[in-house]
Amino acid sequence: MTGYLRSALAAAGEPVPVVSRVPSPRPPRFVRVERLGGLQQTPVSDRPRLDFHAWGETEADAHDVCALVRALVHVIPGVHGGVTVYRVAEVGGPQWLPDSESGQPRYAFAAEIHMRGQAL
Numbered sequence: 001m002t003g004y005l006r007s008a009l010a011a012a013g014e015p016v017p018v019v020s021r022v023p024s025p026r027p028p029r030f031v032r033v034e035r036l037g038g039l040q041q042t043p044v045s046d047r048p049r050l051d052f053h054a055w056g057e058t059e060a061d062a063h064d065v066c067a068l069v070r071a072l073v074h075v076i077p078g079v080h081g082g083v084t085v086y087r088v089a090e091v092g093g094p095q096w097l098p099d100s101e102s103g104q105p106r107y108a109f110a111a112e113i114h115m116r117g118q119a120l
Contacts, residue, residue: 001033001050001113004080008072016054016065026102028057031069038112045116049091053108055099066094066107073111084116 005018009031017023017030031054038048052069056062076085092110099106 004076005031005033005069005072009068012068012072014065014068026055026104028055029061029065030055031065036110041114045086045114047112047114049110049112051092051108051110053097053106055104055106057105059096059105062105062107063094063096066109070094070109073113076113086114086116088113 002018002020009016009018017027019030019032020034022032023030031052034051034053035048036051038046038050041047052066052073054062054066054069056065070090074088074090077087078085089112090109091112092108094107094109097106097108098104
């Protein structure tokens with residue numbers, strides 16, 4: 001998911017870093033994708049629940065990055081990098097969630113993404 005979002009954000013003219021952990025030092029704008037569970041749908045497919053957090057320089061900037069990431073997540077069904085994505089279900093809409101550690105503006109949302117696994 002991080003690779004897809006990195007490419008999609010760059011293609012949209014917003015080359016925002018996409019990471020799985022909060023970087024140190026923190027860039028002024030970045031997106032973190034974190035798996036918070038989910039279920040194996042079938043022996044060959046998974047349905048992870050992912051949280052998407054978007055940090056920005058201002059509240060409006062964080063909101064705009066989050067809105068763009070949300071739109072890109074919702075159009076992902078298809079095949080990307082050899083992974084088939086069947087559908088996306090939003091399970092938590094965007095919310096204002098200022099970072100308690102840094103005070104940096106942040107918005108977040110959550111989605112379940114049903115996808116087929118790759119051969120090992």
